[in-house]
Amino acid sequence: MFSSSGRRIDRVTILFLFLVALGFIVATFDVRSSGGGVAAIMREGTQSMFTPFQKGVDFVTRPIVGFVDGVSNLAGLRDENDRLGARVRELEGKVQATEALEEQVTQLEAINGLEVPDELATVTARINASGPSAFDNVRYIDKGSEDGIVKGQAVVDEDGLIGRVDLVSANAARIRLITDPIVSVGIRVLSTNETGIVTGRGDGPLRLEMFRAEETVNEGDRVVTDGSRFPPGIAVGKIRTTADAEVGFVLRTDVNPAALLSQIDYVKVIVGWSPIDAGLVDDEISPASVTTSSSSTTVGN
């Protein structure tokens, strides 16, 4: 069955070399086309093909997986419970202080004639699949263009920014996480009110670059979106390491993401907000069509 004659080995090797060369050509073509064109159509088609199976397997295995996960984390859960109890008491005190501040803000807005923007419209979705390897920074959700989701919309959870939609089919969509190296986010550091860009590194903390920073950013300072491509004020993370601003130099440091990206389950897609260049996105892509991008998702400052 498995002859090892010289002729047969040659045939296998030739086929092997042909397939590797084909893969190389496909990769080159994909890089040249920036993930668009035929590749985009194939990606959307493949995802449409896999989505029903992924939803089915996710539905069947979720309780089992949850049980296994719960058992494996039982010891850690007790410590976590104690820690969260202390945190709740601390936050209750802060809520009281915040309520007083809210009252002041309301009065000031009334005085200045400001209008508070309406609550942003969102679509709640469930994560039902991920990329096939540890090097993929994407998640798939169970809502698509039929629910009003289009490419470019921001995705958040209760902790903060998760990523943005970069591929949409009728009943599913792909989210590219903020940890992806090709995703950048325009941000504002709350303590200094200065802006910059955070970029994913594949995993772990995000890289922050501030080009016109004049003040030092300190460990623990909160970082939020600046409103350029994502709605303003969404928590992105906290400064990981204190960094000094040097005139004429770029301030660089790391930011710990606010959202626990390895454990997201439910997310909200913000469908009621358009970025500055929403017109460009909408012109390029209709909701029901293929929508992929491998270019940077950011807007600089």
Added chain:
Amino acid sequence: MSRSRVVISLLAVLVAIVIQTTVLAPGRIQLLGVAPAFVTLVLIGVSLQVESEYLLLIGFTSGILMDLIGSGTLGLWAMTLTVIAYAAGRLRGRFTEGSGYVIGIVFGLTVFGQFLFVLLGTLFGQGTIAEPGVFSKILLPGVWNAFLALPVFWVLGKAYWSRQNEWAI
């Protein structure tokens, strides 16, 4: 060469891709934050059942599907799994020499596959090699695959055996 073996092999890698992207997704069943490279493992298991030419085509096809579902450049997993399929086809004679060989080969091929993907990703401008935790993402799937190799190969063997008997009847 039975056509049924090729069909079962294709079904096996499709099921492996679905399992990899759902059950073994981040936040589900993962040890130390990294999942087994399940598709690679199933492809190595398939190498025991089909001839080398078919194995190469199955490796390339499963790689393209992974590329299409993943976020990276199209073709990188296709090249990686084609190389794994070629190597597995060459080494299949060793699988009969004992469980230790099976585990060792699975570990070696998985780690090599992960490393090759990182290398190709870096060559194609994805900066994969600079990712934090890249070494654990290369090594740990090899360790998990080594643990899973024998049970997964047993299940695969049963699938081929049962289908073959059913069709024979």
